Amino acid sequence: MTHPAAATQGTDPAMPRVGILIGSLEAGGAQRVALALAHDLLFDGWEVRLLLLNPEREMALPGSSEAQQALEARLTVLGGSSVRAGTLSKSLRFPRLHRRLAAAVAAHRLDVVVSFMERANLLNLLGNRAVPRIVSVRKQISVALADKSAFKRTLVVRAYPLLLRRAAAIVLNAHGSATEFARRFGLPADRLSVIPNPVAPDVATRARETPDGPGDDMLGPETIVAVGRLVAAKGQVPLLRAFAAVRAACPDARLVIVGDGPLRDRLSNLADELGVAPAVRLAGFQANPYPWIAGAGVVALPSRAEGFPNALLEAMYLGRACVAADCPSGPRELLAPDTSVDRVAAGLEMTDAGILVPPMPPADLDAAAPLTSAEQALSEALTRLLRDTALRQRLERGASARATAFTPERATAAWQAVIAESLSARGPTR
Template sequence: MFVINSLAGGGAERVFTTLVRELNGADRGFAITVALLDEEAEEAYHLPPGIPVERLDTRGGLLRSVTQLRRLVWRLRPDVTVSFLSRANVAAVVAMRRTGGPAVISERVNTTAHLKSGRFGFLSRLLIRRTYPSARKIIAVSEGVAQTLEADFSVERERICVIYNPVDLERIRAMAAKPPEIEVFADDFVTVGRLVANKNTAMAIRALAASQSQGRLIVLGEGPLRDDLAALAAALGVADRVLLAGFVANPYAVLARAGCYLLTSNAEGFPNAMLEAMASGLPVVAADCPSGPAEILQVSLDGENPAFGTGGALVAMNDHVAMARCMDRLVEPIVRDVCVQQGQARVDAFSVTRAVEAFRDTILSATAGNGVLPG
């Protein structure tokens, strides 16, 4: 049973859907049922026909998630659960205790950074400490996430394996060839993500205002900070150069025609959109947040100075001035071409085939000894 909060737009949901599609079937050794904790009016990603889907109605509540998933697990008796995202992970570990079956959880964020503050952050960290260590296997999306789970949440390193997110190059390139939904120019900068505090889209707007470029900033994503970001762009005098485009069904067509990708997050587990931008032929300027960007670019900062790596530049978190300097550098054709070539070569290490086989091996390893026959 694969478990996730919902199939609303997001990187975790996209990876989840890809893995379900690729792992389901007799040739892979799995018959998959999907459990969605929350009912969504619209789903951004769609599962292949024929896969049973159990839609629960937890309304985002952890206690309801645990209670309803426990009932579902007891009724269906899955051999193993594979869950994505913290709430689904906690619920799956607790639910599987009732049957004694193994739970495999996939941690998609840098847990410490993601839950670093607030009353609910403290409660969430406590719940994770009480549940994650008893999962049979924990799949971390980066080495940084793995180190955090071990150091801050008492998870044994032997239970953790690192599997990078898959990049479906064939699909990305096919979609990139289609006409974009919005007008895009070669000197435009693009950033992708929900308009929430953690994505720090304000840094991208400030960097645009500080750069020498005359290009625009295209923001793909929706969220509660839309009005605040629009007000910031107006205050900095770049309102006419910031396009808050909302959710775009085919972001790859936009990425493929732009000039540079910006990642400004305060924390990431593993930045899918950054890799997909590189696969689409964009150089990247990324904030050195925990965790993922430095691993992808294969570079580390020398103090506060920006560093150019495999496919783009890394800058200190919240340093919009350094980001602006790198943006100006990457519009230079020679520098841009080198970064694009390096970036597209780098994404080959994150193929769907590698990720699917690694997930399959991990699931079968988790079920060994539980009477589950490998496929």
């Protein structure tokens, strides 16, 4: 990959000119991947334009100061409304955004436009087909639709089948998501490409920083760490219930949950009701969660659904022993890549890189309810890793080895291949 100093040297005019379209730069996995792609393409000599539908910007541009300046100079906000506006309001703004996107594509002489997430994807697919349109779906479609309002869900379900035929390529980040997407919309498998998210190159460096926040004094071999927004989909309630059983078997066990969200008070109260509050810390949002991950004895991912579990991959990259619920989609692909994506763990499933347990119960239960079989399996897996040092160390080595497959260079090369293929199908442009 070209050194960031190339930012001051300009891009190669013979290389493709790529537009990257996304709703906003609010914090999120899709935004991180879009920014990483823009950064890596630019410094491989490609001309890149970042196109935002809304002005919100929580995420810093990646790379060195020169890289950030180069990307800032190539960033355009197409709309002025908030990403939090209602679905109807956003729909009414579609014609204006469509015109502004068309103008940006023409002004920057873009050869291809790559979009991320449903609203940007729909807008992209409505564009002039003389410019290839590549759409990237970041969640399993059933999970993505479940999170939307009825109006938005209807809009996506009706529009996608009509517009997907216009896509030069459809990219997903997990094979399980691709399989479901193809079934849902009746697409042949060869219409889809899977490009897993890479591990950010600075994770190891940032992990060496000293943690500074709630729970930093509880890290160590006896500590379970979970990272994720405090929402039902991330499964922290089942984790807390399982942790109460872990404490009965391992009195020194501790639990640190990194993240914030609407379930914070519920989790705090549940820890009290379960009698484990002294051994639990809700660390809140941490801009750099990696020291907490690196300081864990075991990392847990109890999610009910994932688009692609970046937190799990990052924990593996940092050499942590991991226990993950076998939810759609991604944990199985990371921990048991040689198994079918349609397989679901029925109990503890040992792999070379971690332990899979059955999906967590669909609804959160209170402190008095007996553990479900899935919660019991989660408790048993965590207990086993805390007690068995040799097993934990073996899984740490396996996790680290498995994570080496998810490099930024490999992801960028895969994106470049998809883009090049879409341009080749169109023929020469300059």
